[in-house]
Amino acid sequence: MDRLLLSAYVLTLLILSFFSEVNSASFKLVNKCRYEVWPGVLSGANTAPLSPTGFALKPGKSRTLSVPKAWSGRIWARTLCTEYSPTNFSCVTGDCGSGKIECAGSGAKPRLL
Numbered sequence: 001m002d003r004l005l006l007s008a009y010v011l012t013l014l015i016l017s018f019f020s021e022v023n024s025a026s027f028k029l030v031n032k033c034r035y036e037v038w039p040g041v042l043s044g045a046n047t048a049p050l051s052p053t054g055f056a057l058k059p060g061k062s063r064t065l066s067v068p069k070a071w072s073g074r075i076w077a078r079t080l081c082t083e084y085s086p087t088n089f090s091c092v093t094g095d096c097g098s099g100k101i102e103c104a105g106s107g108a109k110p111r112l113l
């Protein structure tokens with residue numbers, strides 16, 4: 001085997017093992033509501049945080065999150081969010097209180113509007 005072929009082979013193995021070890025699962029979040037939803041993501045203790053920890057999802061849109069092996073955590077929906085400024089973001093339901101679109105903790109419990 002020549003050198004180039006060997007490095008291509010090693011690189012392929014590395015890429016394959018990266019995807020099978022690191023991204024062993026994924027969640028596809030689909031917004032089936034008629035309004036925009038802002039998912040929040042919180043990783044459990046001793047689990048690496050995912051990125052992003054919060055984002056907007058317009059009606060009909062989806063986003064896939066790759067999670068590492070043995071991930072534990074919580075994904076929830078926030079609604080009626082407003083970004084007054086980059087450091088002043090809040091939601092009527094599920095707000096995580098970070099003041100930003102990305103969460104740094106869990107969200108408020110759902111409540112009836």
Ligand SMILES: *[C@@H]1O[C@H](CO)[C@@H](O)[C@H](O)[C@H]1NC(C)=O
Nearest residue numbers: 083084085087088089090099
């Ligand atoms: C965010 O902006 C709104 C509207 O200007 C204001 O009422 C609210 O007090 C602000 N909150 C913070 C934490 O600055």
